[in-house]
Amino acid sequence: MDKLHLDRHISRQFNVELEALRTQLLEMGGLVEQQVTDAVASIESGDTALAEKVIVNEDRVDDFEIELDEQATLVLARRQPAASDLRLVLAVIKAVRDLERIGDEAQKVAKMAIALSGEGANRRGATELRHIGASVLTMMNQGLDAFARFDAEAALRVVEADESVDREYKTAIREMVTYMMEDPREISRVMNVLWALRALERIGDHVRNICEHVVYLVRGLDIRHISLDEAEAKILNQ
Amino acid sequence: MDKLHLDRHISRQFNVELEALRTQLLEMGGLVEQQVTDAVASIESGDTALAEKVIVNEDRVDDFEIELDEQATLVLARRQPAASDLRLVLAVIKAVRDLERIGDEAQKVAKMAIALSGEGANRRGATELRHIGASVLTMMNQGLDAFARFDAEAALRVVEADESVDREYKTAIREMVTYMMEDPREISRVMNVLWALRALERIGDHVRNICEHVVYLVRGLDIRHISLDEAEAKILNQ
Numbered sequence: 001m002d003k004l005h006l007d008r009h010i011s012r013q014f015n016v017e018l019e020a021l022r023t024q025l026l027e028m029g030g031l032v033e034q035q036v037t038d039a040v041a042s043i044e045s046g047d048t049a050l051a052e053k054v055i056v057n058e059d060r061v062d063d064f065e066i067e068l069d070e071q072a073t074l075v076l077a078r079r080q081p082a083a084s085d086l087r088l089v090l091a092v093i094k095a096v097r098d099l100e101r102i103g104d105e106a107q108k109v110a111k112m113a114i115a116l117s118g119e120g121a122n123r124r125g126a127t128e129l130r131h132i133g134a135s136v137l138t139m140m141n142q143g144l145d146a147f148a149r150f151d152a153e154a155a156l157r158v159v160e161a162d163e164s165v166d167r168e169y170k171t172a173i174r175e176m177v178t179y180m181m182e183d184p185r186e187i188s189r190v191m192n193v194l195w196a197l198r199a200l201e202r203i204g205d206h207v208r209n210i211c212e213h214v215v216y217l218v219r220g221l222d223i224r225h226i227s228l229d230e231a232e233a234k235i236l237n238q
Numbered sequence: 239m240d241k242l243h244l245d246r247h248i249s250r251q252f253n254v255e256l257e258a259l260r261t262q263l264l265e266m267g268g269l270v271e272q273q274v275t276d277a278v279a280s281i282e283s284g285d286t287a288l289a290e291k292v293i294v295n296e297d298r299v300d301d302f303e304i305e306l307d308e309q310a311t312l313v314l315a316r317r318q319p320a321a322s323d324l325r326l327v328l329a330v331i332k333a334v335r336d337l338e339r340i341g342d343e344a345q346k347v348a349k350m351a352i353a354l355s356g357e358g359a360n361r362r363g364a365t366e367l368r369h370i371g372a373s374v375l376t377m378m379n380q381g382l383d384a385f386a387r388f389d390a391e392a393a394l395r396v397v398e399a400d401e402s403v404d405r406e407y408k409t410a411i412r413e414m415v416t417y418m419m420e421d422p423r424e425i426s427r428v429m430n431v432l433w434a435l436r437a438l439e440r441i442g443d444h445v446r447n448i449c450e451h452v453v454y455l456v457r458g459l460d461i462r463h464i465s466l467d468e469a470e471a472k473i474l475n476q
Contacts, residue, residue: 027259052255059463062462062463063461063463065462066460066462069460070460073325073328074326076314076328077320077321077324080318082315083315086314086315087390088310090314090331093328093331094335097332097335099452115289175303176431177425177426180418180422181422181425181426184418184419184422184425187415187418187419187422187425188415188419191415222307222308224303224304225297225300225301225303225304226298
């Protein structure tokens, strides 16, 4: 596990503020993770009350975004952090935005859960939703964990997992198109499944972004836009 | 027009650095705008060479993102800006990310242009692509202009335009579903139109984000997650 030295400041108050940013980011992460969990459960079970809860809770995610963004900006203005402290504040600012987007996508899944409700578990697309939903939830859990522990290697494994979710997603979309061609009366319904799959895939992308922020924060490395092999080599050779 | 006082620093070098950030953001904006223009033109005309050019140029957009992000971080570390200078640097960091995403979406449109090529202009979905493409290009142009001139009111008009693009998009998607039901042999093809429409709508969302950063930068107001009427009232009552 990597170690950021957040505990070495002369100003005790500065430590408190940095630690508060991290704690609140993880708190927001916990809320968003619950939103994704509930959204996925609602689309699997057809539980519309649970889906409604996700839709209502989205406001809390938005409030969190604005508050945390403000606090991080205040820390920048008052404390003028440098080096790894500055990276932490910037990583929080960036991760907050990804978490808010994940909340948006969870809300889309919940809306599709309502549109699809009352159709039973054997409907077409159910398997694909279940698989991708489970993969994305695992990514979400491990991604937040990597942030909590400032663990660049764990973060990289989540980036890898996203590549496999993207492949699953492409296969699932092809399946949906086949279903539509086989039974055109199902087109509207399958489109709803397709939008839900799309939202789940987007959640995976945002979790991946968060993990890229973790790598940047811990190692000072920018691994966007390079291949996984290159990113691994960079991280392991440091 | 609003005025940010970027020219009042004791350190001449600091002015130069802030101005350079702004100039480079606009340069990146120009490149990304060209990508969107070419992507929209390629899907309308079926010009696959132009679409290939968009796909190749995406690397330049990615390079821009990494470089500008690094430079903005350096300005934060070295100059420790406060007040409107800090807001400028943060707005640049956030806008760079949106510009990069717009580049991604332009690339998706270009890929769909290749998939759809050789089908002639009368194909179904062509009208919808043309309308939404034109609206999004106007937004892009006016959004970058609002950033260049630090104009919060112009930025707000772009946010308004996004709401109308979102409505056009929803209507277009309903049309696509109708086309698929009328002629199931067309499903695969119409799905490509649908993905291109989706990418254009996402470009609108990112331009809207950039305009929200402009309002924050110029007025210090966070207008995310509030209604347009509330945002207008806030901006006009300042």
